[in-house]
Amino acid sequence: MKTLGVDIGTTSVSAAVVENGEVLSSRTLPNEAALPSECPWEKIQNPEVLKRTALSAVSDLAREYPDIEGIGVTGQMHGILYHDAEGNAVSPLYTWQDGRGDLSFCPECSYASRLREITGYPVATGYGTVTHFYNLQNGLVPENAAGFCTVHDWIAMNLCGGNVPLTDATDAASLGLFDLRLGRFDEAAAEKAGFVPSFFPKLAKEPGIGRYREAIPVFAAIGDNQASFLGATGGARDAMLVNVGTGSQFSVFSPDFRPCPGLEIRPFPGEGWLLVGAPLCGGRAYALLERFFRETVREFGGDPPADVYDAMGRILESPEPADLPTVLPLFQGTREDPTLRGRISGLSTENFTPRHLIWAMLEGMTEELFGLYRNYRNGGGEDRPLTGSGNGLRKNRVLRDCVSRKFGQELRMSGGMEEAATGAALFAQSSLSL
DSSP states (O other): OEEEEEEEOSSEEEEEEEETTEEEEEEEEEOOOBOOOSSTTOOEEOHHHHHHHHHHHHHHHHHHOTTEEEEEEEEOOSOBEEEOTTSOBOSOEEOTTOOGGGSEEETTEEHHHHHHHHHOOOOOTTSHHHHHHHHHHTTOSOTTOOEEEOHHHHHHHHHTTOSSOEEOHHHHGGGSOEETTTTEEOHHHHHHTTOOGGGSOEEOSSSEEEEETTTEEEEOOEEHHHHHHHHHHTTOSSOEEEEESSSEEEEEEESSOOOBTTBEEEEOSSSSEEEEEOOSSTTHHHHHHHHHHHHHHHHTTOOOOSOHHHHHHHHHTSOOOSSOOEEEOOTTOOSSOTTOOOEEEOOOTTTOSHHHHHHHHHHHHHHHHHHHHHHHHHTTOOOOOEEEESHHHHTOHHHHHHHHHHHTSOEEEOSOSOHHHHHHHHHHHHHHTO
16 A cells, blocks of 8 residues: 655755655645745744645655555745634745744733733743743734645645645644643633634544545644654654654653653644653754854864865764763743753863763754653653654764663664655555554
């Protein structure tokens, strides 16, 4: 059985055809939908560009494999776009990186903390409900808006020619104000914040939501964290996943609803839960260090090398130095406290060098992930085989070694490059088998 998965990512759009767990073919296209903004905290994209890119990738693969039997969709969670009564997008996509929720609602609190206070839900900046709360308070909701949804819900609707976005619980929960135990948005909590409950996307009653070109079943979009877990582990649930890309995550499946300090509980496709810890910077911490070196060379009147990452990699070829400083890479704070900031401690006359700093940054990134694993274990979770995914790990052997050493076991990298698209295809396959 061949199925196709499409992933609407933050920096790329990818699609993959999967048969018997093997990726037969894939497409990865750059996400060129970013829109300029005068506000440094605003991160928006053009949904029409994303739609055209995604539909082009799907069309190419459907033509190459005319026997595709189902299409699964996933994409960047948390963000929202507004749509009208006919399903047309009437706003940009406000992505998960949008920072309006951290702006001051009043001198004592941000918009995100105010919404938490009103509703009792642990929402954070970038969550769709926080974005909507800010827009509502500041008169930024389009007059002709009938609701909001994630961009992949909207693209899944467009794939099957519908006009009402439908969402899966794995995606819906990422927006906030979602009652996990009841599996629905908390309308009473929403009304306390001044929301019109009908603005929430409708939950799909079953996985299938329509047909592509009136022939191929299309399934409701699932969250990209859950899709990546499925794709990286090949559908297995007895694994722990460490992902390092632009962000990073520690994820582990649980058949039971298991609250664990520092970890979110997210619905898993079909049944069960995914326990997830997500440092906000992740792989971006290493990118910020690369930018620091590049700008330092430029400030001193030099020309940075064409590939600063390659130069950093050559430095890492030497053995790990002793007496590393400690780097806490909280450049963007945490979801719980976005005001926290990173720090470097333990500096001495001997270890204040680029080599020590590069090694220490990788160790700091690893320690963030290991802290989430430690919370999981302290909460009674079982140790499981460790799988790695994401370009941050795939392209950095030293980071892989750091993770393996810290977790005390072999890190098995996933076989594919497009884990989220693969996971969406696997979800479509399992849904066809129901």
